[in-house]
Amino acid sequence: MPANSKSQTITKRKLVHKGRTLPKHCPPTHPGEMLVEEFLKPTDVTQTVFALRLGVSFPRLNEIIRRKRSVTPDTALRLERVLGMPAEFWLGLQQDWDLWYAMRSDAAEEIKKLKPMGRAG
Structure with a gap:
């Protein structure tokens, strides 16, 4: 997850989009990576055991870890409990990941061509 930094070097490598700070040159941390590196590996808990603790199927958890599935509000609530x-932390990681890739997608160029609506009155 991107940290807020006062350092000129660090902040030049980040992109601020609507109040969220995203890295410019590499994708933000995916929630599955955070889960493995910060929670599963340090505690030597397997994906099978952790899926049982969360009350989800192994494939569901494994797909999140492999970045093939998004963290949903349901999953985020389960992660919070366990x-x-x-x-909000888990959903924020997912939002950062999704937004970073959306801003670099083929559709992003088309979206940039859209004209903003004027404000009423």
């Missing part, structure tokens, strides 16, 4: 990290 790990103690707020659901």
